[in-house]
Amino acid sequence: MASALSEKPVPAPPPFPIARFSVEQYHRMIESGAFTEDDRLELLEGWVVRKMAKGPAHEYTTGQTDALLRERLPAGWHVRNQAPITLHESEPEPDLSVVRGSRSDYRHQHPRAGDIALVVEVSDTTLTTDRLKSRTYAAEGIPEYWIVNLAERCVEVHRRPTTSGEGYGDRKVFGQGAEIPFVVDGHDCGRVAIADLLP
Numbered sequence: 141m142a143s144a145l146s147e148k149p150v151p152a153p154p155p156f157p158i159a160r161f162s163v164e165q166y167h168r169m170i171e172s173g174a175f176t177e178d179d180r181l182e183l184l185e186g187w188v189v190r191k192m193a194k195g196p197a198h199e200y201t202t203g204q205t206d207a208l209l210r211e212r213l214p215a216g217w218h219v220r221n222q223a224p225i226t227l228h229e230s231e232p233e234p235d236l237s238v239v240r241g242s243r244s245d246y247r248h249q250h251p252r253a254g255d256i257a258l259v260v261e262v263s264d265t266t267l268t269t270d271r272l273k274s275r276t277y278a279a280e281g282i283p284e285y286w287i288v289n290l291a292e293r294c295v296e297v298h299r300r301p302t303t304s305g306e307g308y309g310d311r312k313v314f315g316q317g318a319e320i321p322f323v324v325d326g327h328d329c330g331r332v333a334i335a336d337l338l339p
Contacts, residue, residue: 163231183231197339201262201288202235205337212322212329226250227280236260253280257324264290274298274307288337295334
């Protein structure tokens with residue numbers, strides 16, 4: 141059964157100046173060797189943010205969700221696993237994204253918001269950050285965002301993006317006995333059982 145999702149307050153910024161970066165500056169830092177793959181960073185709304193280590197439950201759920209989405213996809217779409225997407229002020233690396241076209245379409249650039257039907261984050265210790273990401277994804281017009289909430293054993297589904305900075309207009313929680321309708325670009329791709337995603 142789905143239920144409404146309550147919003148958490150946004151933390152106040154720190155009381156000292158912090159530099160923000162554009163996507164282009166972030167790319168130049170990566171190209172210059174300032175960051176390496178071992179640094180586990182992503183760009184969120186101009187801030188360089190450290191990503192948390194992933195435990196066994198997180199890895200299991202990411203792989204399981206990947207497999208369940210992949211087997212339901214319509215032609216002309218694919219699943220990316222823990223790969224960057226390029227937005228106007230961010231370059232997050234969601235656990236999963238459902239992207240238009242084939243992998244070869246992205247040999248020279250990451251997918252952009254218009255290429256993406258769904259973003260999925262698997263959350264155990266990063267729930268506050270993952271909920272804040274909803275405003276980033278919504279502002280870019282990404283149609284749907286799922287947070288697989290391991291701590292509460294549910295999936296938070298965000299739909300109907302708004303551009304007001306408030307995130308998504310439709311937010312529901314699907315518990316263990318529920319199934320999520322999976323829709324890609326207007327195609328009904330069946331339902332995903334919550335119990336099949338969780339470790």
